[in-house]
Amino acid sequence: MPDGNKDTGNPVIQLRDIHKAYGDIEVIKGVDLTAHRGDVVVLIGSSGSGKSTLLRCINLLETSQAGEITIHGEDVSWKNKAGGRVTSDPDQVRRFRTELSMVFQQFNLWAHLTILENVIEAPVTVLGKNRDEVEESGRALLSKVGIADQADKYPSQLSGGQQQRAAIARALCMEPQAMLFDEPTSALDPETEAEVVQVIQTLAAEGRTMVLVTHDMKMARDVASHVIFLHQGKIEEEGPPSEVFGNTKSERLKQFLSSTH
Numbered sequence: 001m002p003d004g005n006k007d008t009g010n011p012v013i014q015l016r017d018i019h020k021a022y023g024d025i026e027v028i029k030g031v032d033l034t035a036h037r038g039d040v041v042v043l044i045g046s047s048g049s050g051k052s053t054l055l056r057c058i059n060l061l062e063t064s065q066a067g068e069i070t071i072h073g074e075d076v077s078w079k080n081k082a083g084g085r086v087t088s089d090p091d092q093v094r095r096f097r098t099e100l101s102m103v104f105q106q107f108n109l110w111a112h113l114t115i116l117e118n119v120i121e122a123p124v125t126v127l128g129k130n131r132d133e134v135e136e137s138g139r140a141l142l143s144k145v146g147i148a149d150q151a152d153k154y155p156s157q158l159s160g161g162q163q164q165r166a167a168i169a170r171a172l173c174m175e176p177q178a179m180l181f182d183e184p185t186s187a188l189d190p191e192t193e194a195e196v197v198q199v200i201q202t203l204a205a206e207g208r209t210m211v212l213v214t215h216d217m218k219m220a221r222d223v224a225s226h227v228i229f230l231h232q233g234k235i236e237e238e239g240p241p242s243e244v245f246g247n248t249k250s251e252r253l254k255q256f257l258s259s260t261h
């Protein structure tokens, strides 16, 4: 079932005025982002604009120094520490990470596990689910992403596009509230890229909640319900794709879009 079974009416993900610095260099300078259930929020922007950093702040792989992060109405709890804040509830962090499954540019599959083992590993060990049941849903998910026949192979035996589809099946097997994608297609050649784009389009059409970073403007246009253009750590322009792409206001975004064609 898409997005698990929580439906509190609260946004799945809500960021308010997020700030993030590395040392003295502020790379996220007050960003708001809301993803309601079924939203596909697409982050675009030039290299270094802060897209990955923002995504990693959402699932607490990075610690933001200020601003609020709320997942399904529950605020991330923080405590102050010399030099900044840190999360204060390890159980909450674990829970939020499992509710927000991330798919990375470089797949990050375990090389020593088969594709099926990669998919079922976390549901069994982290969520404590029954192995046989998870195996059944794992196989169904591999079939959904079109690689059922690859279940018993190792990652190195698959093409990049197949590995990325395995990584998407692995994320889905956690039954996440939302999926976070960081440039899932940019390590792929055009042919296998299309297979992965198709899977992401299917997930979007199913109404899954997603935050997607991409350089692929065609995919952004196709799948986004809301587009955010980041420039030097700030939102320079945002809106529905028809507006952002069809009626672009900011000169910087116009420049960026002309450079991506």
Ligand SMILES: Nc1ncnc2c1ncn2[C@@H]1O[C@H](COP(=O)(O)OP(=O)(O)OP(=O)(O)O)[C@@H](O)[C@H]1O
Residues within 6 Å of the ligand: 022, 027, 045, 046, 047, 048, 049, 050, 051, 052, 053, 054
């Ligand atoms: N661990 C880090 N330590 C110091 N600076 C970092 C770190 N990670 C990112 N940065 C800096 O933060 C800024 C934003 O980086 P980020 O990776 O979020 O950009 P991006 O928009 O994802 O770029 P790309 O399109 O190239 O992936 C950059 O200036 C980058 O050099």
Ligand SMILES: [Mg+2]
Residues within 6 Å of the ligand: 051, 052, 053
């Ligand atoms: Mg990045």
